[in-house]
Amino acid sequence: SQTIHQWPATLVQPVGSPLSLECTVEGTSNPNLYWYRQAAGRGLQLLFYSVGIGQISSEVPQNLSASRPQDRQFILSSKKLLLSDSGFYLCAWTPDREAAYNEQFFGPGTRLTVL
Amino acid sequence: DQQVKQNSPSLSVQEGRISILNCDYTNSMFDYFLWYKKYPAEGPTFLISISSIKDKNEDGRFTVFLNKSAKHLSLHIVPSQPGDSAVYFCAASRQFTGGGNKLTFGTGTQLKVEL
Numbered sequence: 553s554q555t556i557h558q559w560p561a562t563l564v565q566p567v568g569s570p571l572s573l574e575c576t577v578e579g580t581s582n583p584n585l586y587w588y589r590q591a592a593g594r595g596l597q598l599l600f601y602s603v604g605i606g607q608i609s610s611e612v613p614q615n616l617s618a619s620r621p622q623d624r625q626f627i628l629s630s631k632k633l634l635l636s637d638s639g640f641y642l643c644a645w646t647p648d649r650e651a652a653y654n655e656q657f658f659g660p661g662t663r664l665t666v667l
Numbered sequence: 668d669q670q671v672k673q674n675s676p677s678l679s680v681q682e683g684r685i686s687i688l689n690c691d692y693t694n695s696m697f698d699y700f701l702w703y704k705k706y707p708a709e710g711p712t713f714l715i716s717i718s719s720i721k722d723k724n725e726d727g728r729f730t731v732f733l734n735k736s737a738k739h740l741s742l743h744i745v746p747s748q749p750g751d752s753a754v755y756f757c758a759a760s761r762q763f764t765g766g767g768n769k770l771t772f773g774t775g776t777q778l779k780v781e782l
Contacts (some may be wrong), residue, residue: 584767595772658710
């Protein structure tokens, strides 16, 4: 069966510090990977998605970047955090299939607080 | 521009009764709709979905109804149980050209099932 991991679970960082959040998926090959953010009192917003190693698409302009150095690894980064980067960050995956696939499966999330 | 809306931030229902959660969307390009359940500090869990070519999908106690002309969908939970207490997110899916899909989420409805 497939499993998705995220770490750390919680993170408190000062403004201006760097960020690295990691997501890994087990039990599948060449998944589509996604980063979402949930700000307080709001729905989930898609930040980045990737259909393969080194292939990153950004949905919204922001202070963050993403990378996919390995098939089942997706990293969210920032060089200098802003207060507005606080939120709950979620990684998700879908299988790579020719037919359209809609259900995304989410990891446990990382709670980021920027002070 | 919020393309998926859940206008009720909270709903309280007695155990054994029906819970009805509502969702409206504005973009006709969405071709698939999903409901997710979320507990605090956890990632969303996929619950049930429906294709835009259908008007009803049922899975055990959960039924999703889609009214395309009204751009409205609803989730019915019958009978409601205390374990159903959670935040429910409606999401609409659109396929990316090169693979993968984007989920656009509503802001969620907090369901509380009381004894």
